[in-house]
Amino acid sequence: MTAPLSPRIAYVMKRYPRLSETFILNEIAVMEGLGARLELFSLLPPEPPPHHPMVRQIKAPLHHLPAGVFAKAKLLAQAHGACARRAPLRYAHALFRAVYSSLQSRRPFAPWKQFLRAGFIADRCRRGKVMLIHAHFANAPAAAAWFASAMTGIPFSFTTHAKDLFLTSPRVIRRRARAAAFVATCTGYNVDYLKSILPKRDHGKIRLVYHGIDLARFAVRADPAMAQSNRRPPLILSVGRLVPKKGFGDLIAACQILHQDGIGFRCAIVGEGPLREALDAEIARRGLSGLVTLRGAMTHADLIAFYRQADIFALPPRIVADGDRDGIPNVIAEAMAVGVPVVSTSVSGIPELVQNKITGLLVPSESPTALAAALRHLIGNPQTGAKLACNARARLERDFDCRETTKALRDLMQDCACGDGHESGNIIHFSPQQTRPAAEAAE
Numbered sequence: 001m002t003a004p005l006s007p008r009i010a011y012v013m014k015r016y017p018r019l020s021e022t023f024i025l026n027e028i029a030v031m032e033g034l035g036a037r038l039e040l041f042s043l044l045p046p047e048p049p050p051h052h053p054m055v056r057q058i059k060a061p062l063h064h065l066p067a068g069v070f071a072k073a074k075l076l077a078q079a080h081g082a083c084a085r086r087a088p089l090r091y092a093h094a095l096f097r098a099v100y101s102s103l104q105s106r107r108p109f110a111p112w113k114q115f116l117r118a119g120f121i122a123d124r125c126r127r128g129k130v131m132l133i134h135a136h137f138a139n140a141p142a143a144a145a146w147f148a149s150a151m152t153g154i155p156f157s158f159t160t161h162a163k164d165l166f167l168t169s170p171r172v173i174r175r176r177a178r179a180a181a182f183v184a185t186c187t188g189y190n191v192d193y194l195k196s197i198l199p200k201r202d203h204g205k206i207r208l209v210y211h212g213i214d215l216a217r218f219a220v221r222a223d224p225a226m227a228q229s230n231r232r233p234p235l236i237l238s239v240g241r242l243v244p245k246k247g248f249g250d251l252i253a254a255c256q257i258l259h260q261d262g263i264g265f266r267c268a269i270v271g272e273g274p275l276r277e278a279l280d281a282e283i284a285r286r287g288l289s290g291l292v293t294l295r296g297a298m299t300h301a302d303l304i305a306f307y308r309q310a311d312i313f314a315l316p317p318r319i320v321a322d323g324d325r326d327g328i329p330n331v332i333a334e335a336m337a338v339g340v341p342v343v344s345t346s347v348s349g350i351p352e353l354v355q356n357k358i359t360g361l362l363v364p365s366e367s368p369t370a371l372a373a374a375l376r377h378l379i380g381n382p383q384t385g386a387k388l389a390c391n392a393r394a395r396l397e398r399d400f401d402c403r404e405t406t407k408a409l410r411d412l413m414q415d416c417a418c419g420d421g422h423e424s425g426n427i428i429h430f431s432p433q434q435t436r437p438a439a440e441a442a443e
Helices: 022-033 053-057 069-086 088-104 110-127 140-152 170-179 188-197 200-205 224-229 248-260 276-285 300-307 330-338 368-380 382-399 402-417
Strands: 008-015 037-044 130-136 156-160 183-185 206-208 235-239 266-270 292-296 312-315 342-345 361-363
Touching: 008 022, 008 110, 008 140, 022 037, 022 053, 022 402, 037 110, 037 140, 053 300, 069 088, 069 110, 088 110, 088 140, 110 130, 110 140, 130 140, 130 402, 140 156, 140 170, 156 170, 156 402, 170 188, 170 200, 183 188, 188 206, 200 206, 235 248, 235 300, 235 330, 248 266, 248 276, 248 312, 248 368, 266 300, 276 292, 300 330, 312 330, 312 368, 330 342, 330 382, 342 368, 361 368, 368 382
Parallel strands: 008 037, 008 130, 130 156, 156 183, 183 206, 235 266, 235 312, 266 292, 312 342, 342 361
Antiparallel strands: none
């Protein structure tokens, strides 16, 4: 007997594919490996190459609006017309939501942008017999999914990560969570925050599903202590978008302290972003040219190879003035998976993975002195680093294997798509022992 087909699920993302969002790409790839049937929607045109090689392996069709103004307007008019004819009452309800959201928003045109995109998503989802619309990020993608759900009656859900959660008004999060089938999030720290801003009636919709990584792609290298002893000076690696919340300025300042103390090292920072020129200038100002280098963006395959050359991975995130912060940066888990000892900061959900002196070293954020001390300790004690790396890999295998985390999310999606509601499903629940202080609920 032929097994029944799994329900078709739509993924709504701001931009896909995107070099800096490998966690979403990994999730999609594993979803397809588990038999999920997906339709992908990118609110913006795809990012230009280079793309991760894995993108070519994805079978799901990708939908996005054309770049040309005339072609886009024509397609949107056709899609909205089709939605209005098929379900006029639903369409009117979605239109009312857009009006209300616009009146409540500090950027009144923003809801209309997502409403227009939602018509395109709704029309394609209805024709493709989609049974659940899932958005990645609580801001624009969740808004578009919410409107598309209102137009079609197809349930929607969303995953919230970091910036999208903390920089979106709690009032807006509450409205979207109330309408959603469930709200997934990637850290226990975020769970606490969501509980602090959502009414108790919606707490049952919150689901903790860590961003897993494909451990099969990250073979543990040879003993890190041996690797360091055979290669001098040691390499400190850091990876991330060149934006304030990553704390790269603190890492550069810590490298100056190491250099002034006569400690040999090299430091490579991989990534692109708006702070590139400022960080280049900072490196030169501190006399670190040649010791600290900005390596630009890399494909995932090249980055994995680079991890294997590193002796220490250092990423010192901070909470910036507008409240933006990281969740658990995927690059920390990737470095751990290869066997690189990690130094990071006790910000947001990072301590849920980097347990101080067990799976890595944690220092206070915005403290180059403490960061330098931790780096100095690992440079001088490679056997300690090797022990931390071994513990870290075991932690990943227990709770951050993407096949298990994605299966949990897939099961939850299928339950919702099949009408079983958000209370069922084989999902990963947040452990109370991992509780972190709730974040401030600021507008």
